[in-house]
Amino acid sequence: MSALNNLIVKVGRSVGGVVGTLYQAGRDSVDTVIRNVIPFMAFISFIIGLILTTGIGDWIAEGLKGSASTLPGLLAISVVCAIPLISPLLGPGAVIAQIVGTLLGVEIGKGNIPAQYSLPALFAINPQVGCDFIPVGLALGEAEPATVEVGVPAVLFSRLVTGPLSVVIAYFASFGLYSNN
Amino acid sequence: MNLHSLILLSADVTVEKQDGILGALATGAEEFIAVFNEGGKVLLSLMGGILPTLIVLLTAVNALVRLIGPEKIENLGKAAARPGLQWYPVRYIVLPFVAVFVLTNPMAYTMGRFLPERFKPAFYDSAVSFVHPILGIFPHANPGELFVYVGIATGIQQLGYGLGDLAVRYLLVGLVVIFIRGIVTEIITARMMKKGA
Numbered sequence: 001m002s003a004l005n006n007l008i009v010k011v012g013r014s015v016g017g018v019v020g021t022l023y024q025a026g027r028d029s030v031d032t033v034i035r036n037v038i039p040f041m042a043f044i045s046f047i048i049g050l051i052l053t054t055g056i057g058d059w060i061a062e063g064l065k066g067s068a069s070t071l072p073g074l075l076a077i078s079v080v081c082a083i084p085l086i087s088p089l090l091g092p093g094a095v096i097a098q099i100v101g102t103l104l105g106v107e108i109g110k111g112n113i114p115a116q117y118s119l120p121a122l123f124a125i126n127p128q129v130g131c132d133f134i135p136v137g138l139a140l141g142e143a144e145p146a147t148v149e150v151g152v153p154a155v156l157f158s159r160l161v162t163g164p165l166s167v168v169i170a171y172f173a174s175f176g177l178y179s180n181n
Numbered sequence: 182m183n184l185h186s187l188i189l190l191s192a193d194v195t196v197e198k199q200d201g202i203l204g205a206l207a208t209g210a211e212e213f214i215a216v217f218n219e220g221g222k223v224l225l226s227l228m229g230g231i232l233p234t235l236i237v238l239l240t241a242v243n244a245l246v247r248l249i250g251p252e253k254i255e256n257l258g259k260a261a262a263r264p265g266l267q268w269y270p271v272r273y274i275v276l277p278f279v280a281v282f283v284l285t286n287p288m289a290y291t292m293g294r295f296l297p298e299r300f301k302p303a304f305y306d307s308a309v310s311f312v313h314p315i316l317g318i319f320p321h322a323n324p325g326e327l328f329v330y331v332g333i334a335t336g337i338q339q340l341g342y343g344l345g346d347l348a349v350r351y352l353l354v355g356l357v358v359i360f361i362r363g364i365v366t367e368i369i370t371a372r373m374m375k376k377g378a
Contacts (some may be wrong), residue, residue, distance in 0.1 A: 018248070028240075053212070101328055101331075105336035109338070110336075118337055130312070133309065147299075153303065155364040
């Protein structure tokens with residue numbers, strides 16, 4: 001009888017554990033969406049509204065069309081974003097990358113930028129990823145102060161090489177992407 | 182709107198001026214509110230489009246990570262610390278991927294604590310460069326910065342194409358890029374450490 005009791009308690013406990021975990025996971029994800037995702041959607045929606053209804057859109061389109069629909073143009077964007085003095089300024093919250101990504105998305109949607117350029121563009125707008133966060137990121141990895149001192153410039157200079165390189169790789173990987181229309 | 186401007190142009194100053202100003206104000210007000218109407222439409226399409234899927238996916242992956250337990254990946258961190266060529270892919274592809282997937286941004290960088298000092302900047306570089314390429318398929322890893330990917334993906338969607346191809350390629354190219362980035366940064370770090378010592 002006590003064995004049966006134990007079994008029931010065990011089953012009950014583990015089922016309760018799983019349900020509790022799922023419920024907590026749901027609570028976490030709704031929390032994230034309300035605190036991080038929806039505010040950004042609101043902000044982005046305002047910017048897109050502004051772009052679509054005012055003349056700003058055409059102005060940006062002219063600027064982006066030339067640079068974002070050729071490989072050299074994308075490379076130029078990535079080099080600018082990877083310059084060691086600029087990249088930490090562009091980094092925080094990936095806000096710049098998100099805005100530029102959205103602008104490019106609008107232009108791709110309108111057909112001003114070919115769809116297969118979406119892949120290299122994703123890398124061109126983002127060589128600065130995490131450049132603002134290097135000391136904190138290294139501290140999270142329990143790095144010594146001496147490592148941080150070397151690590152910050154090491155990552156920044158590495159981006160000058162790997163930023164444009166990532167665009168080239170993505171460019172070659174984009175062959176055949178959305179081109180069979 | 183054209184009518185208003187016509188009235189303004191041909192206005193008899195004393196009588197029509199008020200109308201003209203009011204007309205211009207009305208036009209201005211309409212244009213003002215049109216910006217927010219358009220923005221509202223975009224917001225609604227975003228909230229109706231990706232948000233429900235995102236919430237369900239976030240819940241499922243969060244639950245999975247909780248059930249597995251983040252501490253399980255510590256062994257992987259210890260394996261990645263080993264020297265030798267064959268451990269490079271583990272250190273700069275597998276470990277960043279698993280760390281970003283399981284621990285998400287920014288806790289993924291804590292996996293660096295298992296590595297020797299000379300690998301830490303390279304691992305950070307590798308891991309932080311993966312927090313966006315993963316978004317196309319696993320948005321739970323970095324939901325606060327979703328629009329790096331979603332911004333461009335929205336344009337693809339408007340053209341009527343599927344997003345699967347772009348998401349998969351973004352992830353795969355991302356893996357190649359973080360591997361190269363890890364190696365390059367490791368070399369630069371080694372040189373700078375030598376110079377400093």
